[in-house]
Amino acid sequence: MLNVQNLAKSFGNLVAVDHISFEMSKGEIFGFLGPNGAGKTTTINMICGLLTPDAGSIFIDGEELDSGKPQLRKKLGIVPQEIALYEDLNAYENLAFWGRLYSLGGAALKKRMDELLQIAGLQERAKDRVKTYSGGMKRRLNMIAGMLHRPELLLLDEPTVGIDPQARHNILQIVRDFAAGGAAILYTTHYLDEAESLCDRLAIIDHGRILAAGSAGDIKAIVGENSLIKLNGSFTRDDINQLAVKFPKIKIEAIKDGEVILSVPGQDGTGALIEEIIKSGVKIDNLQIKEPSLDSAFIKLTGRELRD
Amino acid sequence: MTWLLVKKDLLRLSKHPVGFLLLLAAPIFMASLMGFVFGGDGDNGMTPHVDLVIEDHDDTFVSGFIKSAFRHGKMAEMFNVSEVDSGKGRALVENDKVSALLIIPKGFSDSLWQKKTTELTLVKNPSQAFAPKIAEETVKILAEGGDRLLRIADRPISAIRAEIADTNSPSDESVAAIAVMINAMMQKSADLIFTPPIKMKEKTISTDEQIYDAGTLFSFFLTGVAVMFLYFILNGMAADYFRERDHFTMRRIIVSPAGKARYYFSKHIYLFLAGLASFVLVWIFGFIVWGVRMPLQLASPFLLLCVLIAFSAAGVISFLYSFFRTRNQAAAVTPAVILLLSMLGGGMIPVDSLPNFIKSLTIYSPVYWGVDGLQQIIINHESWHELTLHFGVLTGIALVATAASFFVQGRKASL
Numbered sequence A: 001m002l003n004v005q006n007l008a009k010s011f012g013n014l015v016a017v018d019h020i021s022f023e024m025s026k027g028e029i030f031g032f033l034g035p036n037g038a039g040k041t042t043t044i045n046m047i048c049g050l051l052t053p054d055a056g057s058i059f060i061d062g063e064e065l066d067s068g069k070p071q072l073r074k075k076l077g078i079v080p081q082e083i084a085l086y087e088d089l090n091a092y093e094n095l096a097f098w099g100r101l102y103s104l105g106g107a108a109l110k111k112r113m114d115e116l117l118q119i120a121g122l123q124e125r126a127k128d129r130v131k132t133y134s135g136g137m138k139r140r141l142n143m144i145a146g147m148l149h150r151p152e153l154l155l156l157d158e159p160t161v162g163i164d165p166q167a168r169h170n171i172l173q174i175v176r177d178f179a180a181g182g183a184a185i186l187y188t189t190h191y192l193d194e195a196e197s198l199c200d201r202l203a204i205i206d207h208g209r210i211l212a213a214g215s216a217g218d219i220k221a222i223v224g225e226n227s228l229i230k231l232n233g234s235f236t237r238d239d240i241n242q243l244a245v246k247f248p249k250i251k252i253e254a255i256k257d258g259e260v261i262l263s264v265p266g267q268d269g270t271g272a273l274i275e276e277i278i279k280s281g282v283k284i285d286n287l288q289i290k291e292p293s294l295d296s297a298f299i300k301l302t303g304r305e306l307r308d
Numbered sequence B: 001m002t003w004l005l006v007k008k009d010l011l012r013l014s015k016h017p018v019g020f021l022l023l024l025a026a027p028i029f030m031a032s033l034m035g036f037v038f039g040g041d042g043d044n045g046m047t048p049h050v051d052l053v054i055e056d057h058d059d060t061f062v063s064g065f066i067k068s069a070f071r072h073g074k075m076a077e078m079f080n081v082s083e084v085d086s087g088k089g090r091a092l093v094e095n096d097k098v099s100a101l102l103i104i105p106k107g108f109s110d111s112l113w114q115k116k117t118t119e120l121t122l123v124k125n126p127s128q129a130f131a132p133k134i135a136e137e138t139v140k141i142l143a144e145g146g147d148r149l150l151r152i153a154d155r156p157i158s159a160i161r162a163e164i165a166d167t168n169s170p171s172d173e174s175v176a177a178i179a180v181m182i183n184a185m186m187q188k189s190a191d192l193i194f195t196p197p198i199k200m201k202e203k204t205i206s207t208d209e210q211i212y213d214a215g216t217l218f219s220f221f222l223t224g225v226a227v228m229f230l231y232f233i234l235n236g237m238a239a240d241y242f243r244e245r246d247h248f249t250m251r252r253i254i255v256s257p258a259g260k261a262r263y264y265f266s267k268h269i270y271l272f273l274a275g276l277a278s279f280v281l282v283w284i285f286g287f288i289v290w291g292v293r294m295p296l297q298l299a300s301p302f303l304l305l306c307v308l309i310a311f312s313a314a315g316v317i318s319f320l321y322s323f324f325r326t327r328n329q330a331a332a333v334t335p336a337v338i339l340l341l342s343m344l345g346g347g348m349i350p351v352d353s354l355p356n357f358i359k360s361l362t363i364y365s366p367v368y369w370g371v372d373g374l375q376q377i378i379i380n381h382e383s384w385h386e387l388t389l390h391f392g393v394l395t396g397i398a399l400v401a402t403a404a405s406f407f408v409q410g411r412k413a414s415l
């Protein structure tokens, strides 16, 4: 369905997307998991033709994408990260416009609009101006506006940012149902739980690079059986380095003054390590043990936690 | 598909009918104000100056009243009145010393008391176009009991001044309130104007060509103000380029099968249509409410002129906008450019009243070709033949500006 090869884009000196490649097939939800500024939106913008890549190529159903191919654009559905709606029009008027842009019309359009408004729980407010909607309602309308023409490839850019859990649940369900209908979905997010529960496969992206890709299970396997221990306190790198020498099985994943992330095989040795640390007189303010998870995989891959 | 995009913009415009009508009220309002106060309170340096001499053959309390009307309030700021002995005035007009001569005939007040028709004679200086016109209109207003009219007009005018002094720009509500006030005032004054017992006889001394033989001062002002406001109205609507970008709807359209070129093309069409509609509505209002008149057979050149004015204005505004990256940048610069073009082109001050060095630049303003074309039709009743140059120049401006803005917009990044 979608095949991206060696895609790259820089803004001046800043490398936003650094030669990434991935593939997606029909009916698949592919997750792009990465912190803000990782390059997710830039990638989506290149796929939908808003940005010209510096290098690399994009194929949709084996056809190379370039701006002069409206029939390829019809296969795409785009839900931008920002709310892209006419706030002074109501939901019907918005959907009718976006639908007609993709050559829908008449009774078929009407039926499809009603169906999607129903799914998104907006039918009762469909005649009110979008201006008057809550954040969650706008998000849902923003999303179904990209789905009217039943695109074969739907690009969803952080569709759940800044909304309440219920609206979020609704959105995730719509995405699942849509994929079940055979569409391929590229779903970007910086929420680990969403990526894990929703996506068939995912890629962890940071600083424009794909660090790992595969199913959630594949990615967790990167941390292996190891637990991660994160310590905060008043210590220096040297304090920790000296201690670590005594525990050859323990690996330092990331370290700076006052914070260290260690990977420990299983739970064995954790107790001994902590004991040793306390004995050495180092002051610990906080200690976290993370079981193998996407979270710990992310930390292992990037050396930091996935937070805003 | 382009039409779909244009329809969407028109639909959005229709959601704000009050705002749109207020926008249209502005030129009407402004032309009316100019008609009433002839250029404001005088401290902006733009009050036209009319040198008027009066020959008072009547020399009574009534003729004294007429003379004093020119020496009070707003009239005094504009009129430089002096009285001359009988028979001396005409020479002053002929030698281009003054703009006009008003002759109050002997027995004027007697006739008035006896309700007999009597005549004021206004001799206009043919080498000046504008000032004599003002004198003429003022005398007409005076003759028609307009002195009272002016006194009533004082209220809305001071209201507006107070508002502008307070906030620098009038709010929507106050503009609406003022419009209502003006309307009420017009109704009242209509009642005051009974069949005037004073008739005015006007004379322009032996002219080769008659300058402004018909039309009220209002229609004269409206030709300029309407074009200037069309540019401002379009300037407001063109902010849509940024609205759609900042609300990300532009991106959504660009990535759809419609694409970037159609998006920009549709915006041009929208600006043109919305501009044309506003412009024509302003004139319809002028025709119906203010009694602006033009011979019916001039309707088709008039309409073509409206189309070309709107087409060229939409092109010029799009072209201006294509250079800016943000709405704030555009908002900071475009009004100044429009004011400059209007100033040069006779949109604000009649070209005749401009200093000579500006007069020579006036043909470089697209506003000029619209304003002058309208004056040819509305004031001078010229038809196709006199307007071919205007039509040609406006079409040229429209095509060049539109093509140039497409070029610049096409090179702009989509984000």
Ligand SMILES: Nc1ncnc2c1ncn2[C@@H]1O[C@H](COP(=O)(O)OP(=O)(O)O)[C@@H](O)[C@H]1O
Residues within 6 Å of the ligand: A011, A014, A015, A016, A034, A035, A036, A037, A038, A039, A040, A041, A042, A043, B415
């Ligand atoms: N138009 C642009 N000009 C300059 N820098 C940009 C532009 N768009 C994105 N960037 C930068 O590229 C990087 C990737 O941004 P983005 O793709 O939006 O990240 P994400 O969507 O993953 O949060 C960021 O550092 C961002 O600041």
Ligand SMILES: [Mg+2]
Residues within 6 Å of the ligand: A037, A040, A041, A042, A081, A157, A158
């Ligand atoms: Mg983003």
